[in-house]
Amino acid sequence: xxxxxxxxxxxxxxxWRGLIxxxxxxxxxxxxxxxxxxxxxxxxxxxxxxxxGHYSSLLxxxxxxxxxxxxxxxxxxxxxxxxxxxxxxERSMLTKETLQHNYECLSKQIEALFGFTxxxxxxxxxxITIIEFLRDYGKYFNINYMLSKDTVKSRLDSGxxxxxxxxxxxxxxDFLHLYEEKNCTLQIGGQDQWGNITSGLELIRKKHxxxxxxxxxxxxxxxxxxxxxxxxxxxxxxxxDKSKTSAYEMYQFLVNSEDEKVIDYLKxxxxxxxxxxxxxxxxxxxxxxxxxxxxxxxxxxxxxxHGDAEYDKAVKIxxxxxxxxxxxxxxxxxxDALHGFEISEVHDATSLSDVLVQAxxxxxxxxxxxxxxxxxxxxxxxxxxxxxxxxxxxxALSQNRxxxxxxxxxYYVIFQK
RNA sequence: GGGGGGGUAGCGAAGUGGCUAAACGCGGCUGACUGUAACUCAGUUCCUUACGGUUCGGCGGUUCGAAUCCGUCCCCCCCCA
Numbered sequence: 001x002x003x004x005x006x007x008x009x010x011x012x013x014x015x016w017r018g019l020i021x022x023x024x025x026x027x028x029x030x031x032x033x034x035x036x037x038x039x040x041x042x043x044x045x046x047x048x049x050x051x052x053g054h055y056s057s058l059l060x061x062x063x064x065x066x067x068x069x070x071x072x073x074x075x076x077x078x079x080x081x082x083x084x085x086x087x088x089x090e091r092s093m094l095t096k097e098t099l100q101h102n103y104e105c106l107s108k109q110i111e112a113l114f115g116f117t118x119x120x121x122x123x124x125x126x127x128i129t130i131i132e133f134l135r136d137y138g139k140y141f142n143i144n145y146m147l148s149k150d151t152v153k154s155r156l157d158s159g160x161x162x163x164x165x166x167x168x169x170x171x172x173x174d175f176l177h178l179y180e181e182k183n184c185t186l187q188i189g190g191q192d193q194w195g196n197i198t199s200g201l202e203l204i205r206k207k208h209x210x211x212x213x214x215x216x217x218x219x220x221x222x223x224x225x226x227x228x229x230x231x232x233x234x235x236x237x238x239x240x241d242k243s244k245t246s247a248y249e250m251y252q253f254l255v256n257s258e259d260e261k262v263i264d265y266l267k268x269x270x271x272x273x274x275x276x277x278x279x280x281x282x283x284x285x286x287x288x289x290x291x292x293x294x295x296x297x298x299x300x301x302x303x304x305x306h307g308d309a310e311y312d313k314a315v316k317i318x319x320x321x322x323x324x325x326x327x328x329x330x331x332x333x334x335x336d337a338l339h340g341f342e343i344s345e346v347h348d349a350t351s352l353s354d355v356l357v358q359a360x361x362x363x364x365x366x367x368x369x370x371x372x373x374x375x376x377x378x379x380x381x382x383x384x385x386x387x388x389x390x391x392x393x394x395x396a397l398s399q400n401r402x403x404x405x406x407x408x409x410x411y412y413v414i415f416q417k
Numbered sequence: 418g419g420g421g422g423g424g425u426a427g428c429g430a431a432g433u434g435g436c437u438a439a440a441c442g443c444g445g446c447u448g449a450c451u452g453u454a455a456c457u458c459a460g461u462u463c464c465u466u467a468c469g470g471u472u473c474g475g476c477g478g479u480u481c482g483a484a485u486c487c488g489u490c491c492c493c494c495c496c497c498a
Contacts, residue, residue: 289454366463366466406446407446408453409453
């Protein structure tokens with residue numbers, strides 16, 4: 001695939017992929033296309049794994065890296081203590097232990113997947129005294145300016161603590177610090193970070209003069225067709241950590257992407273070229289039922305995150321569960337297919353309705369009975385509509401494992417000893 | 418410090434003494450349709466194999482009977498100083 005002459009410039013490509021929501025200056029285009037920029041992306045250790053929502057940002061950083069720029073990944077050990085203001089209200093504060101744990105998990109994960117340089121803003125924030133904070137930095141922040149930022153403004157009615165109000169100052173310090181120490185001249189973030197990024201730029205300009213060549217770039221939020229947040233599956237958040245979201249679950253999440261959005265996701269979550277994606281777009285239009293774009297998306301992402309072997313396994317499980325009859329598979333295939341599910345232990349010879357409750361499939365017996373009555377429960381591939389049906393290990397598929405299906409595509413495995 | 422308005426099921430929001438396990442909307446779940454979709458339609462959504470039990474910020478009280486009345490405590494928002 002030689003196409004050197006009509007290859008897009010970096011900035012143009014980012015735009016085409018829909019990765020640019022806004023930039024603080026048009027000069028950034030020139031910098032990115034022809035310069036060599038040190039930039040940073042930050043995230044706070046609010047969880048012990050990144051999720052699919054973070055993925056496009058990190059990929060974006062990787063795209064820049066491949067064009068010769070230098071990424072710095074900041075995990076906010078300090079800012080995590082404070083919590084950035086979100087529209088829904090005040091955050092509950094995380095304990096030091098949790099933050100430490102999360103920090104370690106995230107650092108490890110990012111290093112393993114992307115190999116970026118990591119920094120922790122706790123290192124340069126922890127020794128600032130309250131007096132220094134107010135004298136050396138607070139003076140540069142005008143309250144009126146801070147109040148006009150969306151993150152704060154949106155909270156003025158419902159209330160915001162002084163703690164969260166101060167968050168943007170801390171984040172500004174990060175940008176300033178990285179500019180001074182590492183010549184970092186660009187901060188990239190989600191579109192909700194615009195206010196924090198620009199206030200960091202303000203701080204740098206006030207300290208170092210208004211002619212410094214520093215920039216901010218925000219990426220649009222990835223959404224579903226109905227405008228809601230992308231990244232929640234039936235079982236919850238789609239995590240990048242395999243032990244939290246298996247390769248199979250990740251595959252399922254992506255292969256079920258909406259027709260309207262799958263091209264958008266391909267652009268943002270894969271390195272596939274414009275030619276390949278344009279071709280897939282045609283296929284979505286002409287033969288949507290084949291879902292080739294969805295399958296390609298799932299393949300690219302799962303392979304990148306978990307490797308080809310995990311991808312193959314995810315496809316195999318999918319084929320066994322959705323295409324074939326689970327009972328026709330041999331023992332090896334079954335144990336392979338059933339691997340990767342969270343397995344609940346249930347006593348031998350338990351009634352189906354109790355099994356559903358004990359395995360946390362149903363939240364109450366009433367609900368379990370309702371589903372069984374409606375015919376939405378299958379045990380090892382057979383529909384069971386008798387709630388007193390006894391689930392026994394002698395009828396298990398293999399290794400005392402029984403497969404339970406709820407509704408169209410929710411599978412659970414139970415183990416009986 | 419002063420004045421006002423609030424806290425009802427996952428969320429939003431009705432309800433101001435019995436007809437209320439609590440309208441309605443959203444969300445969730447299931448079924449039909451289908452491409453393991455979307456849309457649409459139907460059912461369902463506190464627990465209980467259904468007798469009953471426990472709910473409307475917490476506690477206490479009035480009453481035959483309370484989400485609804487009284488007392489008290491906790492929390493939130495707005496306005497004025």
